[in-house]
Amino acid sequence: MARRRSSIGFLGRFGRSQDLKQLDEALRALDMHPATVTEAVKLTTVNLLKDHAMGTEPAPQAFHGAAEMLAYCMTGADAFGQANGAALVQAVEARIERAIGADASLDAQLILLTLQARIIQPSVVQKFGLESAAD
Secondary structure, X not given: XXXXXXXXXXXXXXXXXXXXXXXXXXXXXXXXXXXXXXXXXXXXXXXXXXXXXXXXXXXXXXXXXXXXXXXHHHHHHHHHHHHHOHHHHHHHHHHHHHHHOOOOOHHHHHHHXXXXXXXXXXXXXXXXXXXXXXX
């Protein structure tokens, strides 16, 4: 079965696809305005979620998990923690630690996405010793 494509809309006539709306809502829930994330990064994120989905569509909670990783990588531990609390910072940092050795995991791919898009906070790169082969 062919995968349903995502749409960012066109000239206000065609609406955004539901998956992009879900990602935008998840980002807002983490105190991150969706406009701070480029459409290319959001489309790639949604496609990664679809690639890793158990069924034909990602589970609703998958959008929140992806938004957590994007928001942490883009804002760093301090800003992310101020908005979302120390417990969530620790949880996302544990996910990053696990992802470092798991290249094919969704979290690893999301971290690599922020590296490649050059939107990752330098403090995150330094804290975890991150680098990409393209750098």
